[in-house]
Amino acid sequence: xxxxxxxxxxxxxxxxxxxxxxxxxxxxxxxxxxxxxxxxxxxxxxxxxxxxxxxxxxxxxxxxxxxxxxxxxxxx
Numbered sequence: 001x002x003x004x005x006x007x008x009x010x011x012x013x014x015x016x017x018x019x020x021x022x023x024x025x026x027x028x029x030x031x032x033x034x035x036x037x038x039x040x041x042x043x044x045x046x047x048x049x050x051x052x053x054x055x056x057x058x059x060x061x062x063x064x065x066x067x068x069x070x071x072x073x074x075x076x
Contacts, residue, residue: 012058013069014025021052046066 028045031037059069067074 006067006068006071006075007063010059010063010067010069014056014063017052017055017059021048021055025052036074 006011025045025048027049028041032039032041032045062069065074
């Protein structure tokens with residue numbers, strides 16, 4: 001049961017990470033496209049999006065294996 005709970009918590013962290021990193025990335029992209037932000041802001045959007053993708057996939061891997069978001073290995 002605890003592995004299921006740990007997997008759910010990791011999945012929840014993956015969703016939250018995608019929302020927290022995806023929202024600002026998307027709005028930065030829209031701001032640059034409409035001319036509100038300068039073109040160099042694309043760099044920050046790409047960096048934040050890449051970090052968000054790496055973290056989201058890491059949490060999804062942990063969710064699949066039933067590992068808690070704050071642990072490296074499964075609990076016994």
